[in-house]
Amino acid sequence: MKPTVISVPAIRPFSFAECLRFLDRQLDDCLHVIDGAAVRKVLTIMDRTILTELTGDDEGVHVRILDDGSGSITHADVRNHVRDLFDMDRDIIPFYELLTEHDDLAYMPKIFRGLRMIGIPDLFEALCWSIIGQQINLAFAHRIKRRLVMDYGSSMIHGGAPHYAFPRAEVLADAKPEDLRAMQLSRSKVDYIIGIARAVAEGKVSREVLRHMEDVAERRRSLMELSGVGPWTANYVLMKTMRDPSSIPHGDAGMIKALVDHGMIADRKDKAGIERFFVRFPGWESYTSFYLWRSLYR
Numbered sequence: 001m002k003p004t005v006i007s008v009p010a011i012r013p014f015s016f017a018e019c020l021r022f023l024d025r026q027l028d029d030c031l032h033v034i035d036g037a038a039v040r041k042v043l044t045i046m047d048r049t050i051l052t053e054l055t056g057d058d059e060g061v062h063v064r065i066l067d068d069g070s071g072s073i074t075h076a077d078v079r080n081h082v083r084d085l086f087d088m089d090r091d092i093i094p095f096y097e098l099l100t101e102h103d104d105l106a107y108m109p110k111i112f113r114g115l116r117m118i119g120i121p122d123l124f125e126a127l128c129w130s131i132i133g134q135q136i137n138l139a140f141a142h143r144i145k146r147r148l149v150m151d152y153g154s155s156m157i158h159g160g161a162p163h164y165a166f167p168r169a170e171v172l173a174d175a176k177p178e179d180l181r182a183m184q185l186s187r188s189k190v191d192y193i194i195g196i197a198r199a200v201a202e203g204k205v206s207r208e209v210l211r212h213m214e215d216v217a218e219r220r221r222s223l224m225e226l227s228g229v230g231p232w233t234a235n236y237v238l239m240k241t242m243r244d245p246s247s248i249p250h251g252d253a254g255m256i257k258a259l260v261d262h263g264m265i266a267d268r269k270d271k272a273g274i275e276r277f278f279v280r281f282p283g284w285e286s287y288t289s290f291y292l293w294r295s296l297y298r
Contacts, residue, residue: 003053004068008079009060010088013096015114016056019086022118025297027138030146030164040066042156042165044122045073045081049165051156054082058114061086066158087116087243095284099291102280104262108291111298117290119240123207124200125166126241127226130233131192132185138254147183169200192228199226207241216244239286248278248285258292 017037024034032041039054051067061082083089096109120126132148133141152167152175172193180190199205205226210219216238223234232251238244249255256274259265265273281288 004065004075006063006065006075006078006082007060008063008082008088010083010086010116011091012058013092013114014060014086014088014116015058016054016061018112018115019056019118022115022294022297027142028146029142030149031166033161033163040158040163042154042163043078043081043085044165045077047168048073049154049156050078051158051163052078060088067156069156081121084121084243085119087119090116092116092287095281095287098281098284104264105291108295112291112294115291115294117239117287119243121241122166123205123210123237123241124169124197126237127196127200127223127229127233128166128172128193130236131189131196131228134189134228134233144183144185148180148185151179151183169197172197173201189228192226195227196229210242216242216246219244220247239289244286245283246285249289250274252289254296255289255292258295261295262292 020034020037020039023029023032023039032039035053037055040051041054042049042051048069050065050069050073053064053066055062055064063078063082065078096113099105099108120129128148129141129145132144136144149164149166152171153164154168155162155164157163175194175197177187177190177194180193181187185193196205203209205222210222213219213222219238219242220231220234223229223237224231229237232249235247236249236252238247239249256265256268259274259277260268264277278285278288
């Protein structure tokens with residue numbers, strides 16, 4: 001049977017090639033496989049999984065369904081998920097206009113043109129990933145994530161190889177702390193992950209719960225009520241899952257390095273300089289942070 005292909009158009013400028021370059025940073029991410037100009041990835045949509053191969057161009061993304069699981073996910077569901085994943089409905093021209101006003105950043109709309117802020121639609125995954133990554137380097141964080149996903153996540157087989165989905169909250173809620181500690185997670189991170197897993201499994205925190213809150217400040221406060229979630233983690237989740245355009249991952253080592261490299265702040269401790277920098281990008285603070293991350297891989 002010929003695999004189903006679903007085309008998902010984007011508001012231009014869009015570049016699948018630029019999105020692919022960001023995904024392909026040699027960090028051994030276990031949740032997608034880069035194969036030439038394609039990405040194979042398990043998508044979790046409404047608690048159901050499908051295995052996809054994603055390709056694209058300057059017009060949008062083409063989703064080839066390799067395994068539709070139960071077959072109960074509609075094409076509309078897939079399109080909506082991919083639009084969210086690649087932030088395809090956003091007009092980024094106003095952001096580019098702001099960047100071109102600053103000589104040291106004016107190269108970004110040219111070199112990174114069409115790059116979208118690639119999200120993490122699963123709130124639980126975003127929370128866990130940000131906690132895993134606290135105070136350790138990115139390569140080590142990916143190694144720990146791989147152990148967690150391979151032991152607790154589900155998988156779908158294609159071409160004889162497994163493709164993984166992030167563990168469900170209900171699964172990690174019942175994990176034994178000593179087993180997670182064996183993955184080189186600290187005792188506190190184990191407690192945080194299990195606690196958050198239980199909160200998500202019980203419906204105390206979800207995208208829908210956050211979406212119905214009055215504003216981003218209330219969402220941030222709600223997230224920070226979870227043990228292990230400070231300002232950096234809350235803002236990261238608001239950026240990557242809730243798509244808040246104004247969140248800044250304060251204290252992020254990569255973002256600070258990029259600001260120093262661009263001469264935007266005097267040194268890593270220049271908090272006032274960071275505040276002055278982001279004032280120039282109202283409504284685009286999240287995208288500015290994301291493009292600063294991208295600049296580290298030039």
